[in-house]
Amino acid sequence: MSAPRTLYDKIWDDHLVNSQDDGTCFLYIDRHLVHEVTSPQAFEGLRMAGRKVRAPEKTLAVVDHNVPTSPDRHLGIKNEESRIQVEALARNAADFGVEYYSENDKRQGIVHIVGPEQGFTLPGMTIVCGDSHTSTHGAFGALAHGIGTSEVEHVLATQTLIQKKAKNMLVRVDGQLPPGVTAKDIILAIIGEIGTAGGTGHVIEFAGEAIRSLSMEGRMTICNMTIEGGARAGLIAPDETTFAYIKDRPRAPKGKAWDMALEYWKTLHTDEGAHYDRVVVLDAANLPPIVSWGSSPEDVVSVQGIVPNPDEIQDETKRASKWRALDYMGLKPGTKITDIAIDRVFIGSCTNGRIEDLRAVAKVVEGRKVAPTVSAMIVPGSGLVKEQAEAEGLDRIFKEAGFDWREPGCSMCLAMNDDRLKPGERCASTSNRNFEGRQGFKGRTHLVSPAMAAAAAVSGHFIDIREWK
Numbered sequence: 001m002s003a004p005r006t007l008y009d010k011i012w013d014d015h016l017v018n019s020q021d022d023g024t025c026f027l028y029i030d031r032h033l034v035h036e037v038t039s040p041q042a043f044e045g046l047r048m049a050g051r052k053v054r055a056p057e058k059t060l061a062v063v064d065h066n067v068p069t070s071p072d073r074h075l076g077i078k079n080e081e082s083r084i085q086v087e088a089l090a091r092n093a094a095d096f097g098v099e100y101y102s103e104n105d106k107r108q109g110i111v112h113i114v115g116p117e118q119g120f121t122l123p124g125m126t127i128v129c130g131d132s133h134t135s136t137h138g139a140f141g142a143l144a145h146g147i148g149t150s151e152v153e154h155v156l157a158t159q160t161l162i163q164k165k166a167k168n169m170l171v172r173v174d175g176q177l178p179p180g181v182t183a184k185d186i187i188l189a190i191i192g193e194i195g196t197a198g199g200t201g202h203v204i205e206f207a208g209e210a211i212r213s214l215s216m217e218g219r220m221t222i223c224n225m226t227i228e229g230g231a232r233a234g235l236i237a238p239d240e241t242t243f244a245y246i247k248d249r250p251r252a253p254k255g256k257a258w259d260m261a262l263e264y265w266k267t268l269h270t271d272e273g274a275h276y277d278r279v280v281v282l283d284a285a286n287l288p289p290i291v292s293w294g295s296s297p298e299d300v301v302s303v304q305g306i307v308p309n310p311d312e313i314q315d316e317t318k319r320a321s322k323w324r325a326l327d328y329m330g331l332k333p334g335t336k337i338t339d340i341a342i343d344r345v346f347i348g349s350c351t352n353g354r355i356e357d358l359r360a361v362a363k364v365v366e367g368r369k370v371a372p373t374v375s376a377m378i379v380p381g382s383g384l385v386k387e388q389a390e391a392e393g394l395d396r397i398f399k400e401a402g403f404d405w406r407e408p409g410c411s412m413c414l415a416m417n418d419d420r421l422k423p424g425e426r427c428a429s430t431s432n433r434n435f436e437g438r439q440g441f442k443g444r445t446h447l448v449s450p451a452m453a454a455a456a457a458v459s460g461h462f463i464d465i466r467e468w469k
């Protein structure tokens with residue numbers, strides 16, 4: 001009998017090409033997603049060295065960060081810097097024979113939404129992308145690493161990645177979530193608990209009843225933000241929910257190949273008695289809806305809570321940094337979270353821009369109006385999410401409520417396109433990062449779930465979604 005292994009151990013072992021005495025390993029990479037921000041120099045490097053893309057059929061390119069989300073974007077990208085980046089990816093994909101979804105392709109969207117949607121992301125695979133939120137794909141039981149541009153070039157050329165093995169960490173979320181509390185609240189609570197460095201050097205496997213009960217959308221939200229907890233990757237063992245999501249996707253295996261794949265996928269779980277280097281346990285039943293108050297995803301509190309007082313922090317450096325965060329956010333200790341008024345609402349991103357997220361928003365805002373003091377936008381994560389939402393009539397609900405209904409892309413998740421906050425503006429956002437300037441120079445971001453963002457849009461301030469009538 002071989003020693004019991006974790007899910008991470010199994011995927012690692014199945015992809016190990018070579019390992020050196022110092023722990024340096026070559027991992028075979030099954031899937032490579034490429035976007036316009038981190039790929040130009042990588043393709044340029046190949047060109048200069050006269051190399052080809054080794055496995056174009058395992059590579060998929062899509063534009064997301066720089067594309068405008070306005071309805072007239074098919075007329076061309078006005079911002080020159082963005083246009084140059086988007087055109088470069090189109091050219092590189094054509095030159096190197098890589099499939100490419102342009103901003104006018106219905107399948108275009110945020111790379112981490114597109115991969116799963118197409119069945120390009122499958123259980124047991126190693127997946128990379130020059131993007132930190134590649135961890136999202138771990139929701140399928142795939143080992144998914146964000147990589148840098150020089151690694152993008154290395155993978156394009158060799159279909160391998162140089163890695164050292166990380167440690168195993170388990171985050172178990174027991175019990176059932178109360179109504180109104182979502183996957184987003186789980187992951188914000190976890191990061192609040194372990195801190196942004198809590199997962200450093202580890203791959204986190206999420207397990208427990210509350211995780212098992214989540215849809216694939218919810219699981220993707222959890223794995224998406226694993227990276228904000230400092231971990232190398234996040235993983236959730238595949239199960240019937242996973243298989244049902246994948247079945248009949250354009251790139252999923254079909255017929256006999258499906259049966260064979262399924263047989264393998266069913267072995268992808270941690271063995272009884274396998275060792276984790278660290279274990280964290282949370283009880284879902286105790287979780288409230290969560291709102292971030294500072295400039296780090298660990299700065300979180302219950303919607304029923306107050307802005308904390310940094311003076312209560314022992315560590316001097318940390319105390320100073322949290323004071324700075326409050327100053328940046330324009331908040332005072334002791335303020336009730338529900339008394340914080342907002343100017344903008346952003347619903348979208350690879351954290352919460354999927355169909356289930358939009359349905360949750362529609363449920364909250366149907367027959368209501370966005371507060372007159374608030375400007376709110378909804379950005380579907382992909383063209384297919386947009387199409388589905390429109391087929392269900394969600395766009396009508398949004399527009400009647402006064403939301404701006406946009407074209408797919410990263411949008412105001414980060415200020416790399418036309419969608420951004422003005423200095424001092426305060427935003428309830430379903431995205432994953434709240435660093436200074438993230439959504440625009442001097443913009444103020446509060447991270448929340450889609451339902452909480454929707455309720456804030458209508459109320460003009462944060463409100464406990466559990467009390468929504």
Ligand SMILES: CC(C)[C@H](C(=O)O)[C@@H](O)C(=O)O
Nearest residue numbers: 037038065130131132133414
């Ligand atoms: C631009 C890109 C490299 C970046 C990332 O790596 O995550 C972006 O997607 C982000 O969310 O900050």
Ligand code: SF4
Nearest residue numbers: 133349350410413414
């Ligand atoms: S939506 Fe945001 S977090 Fe996701 S890839 Fe785009 S910029 Fe990064």
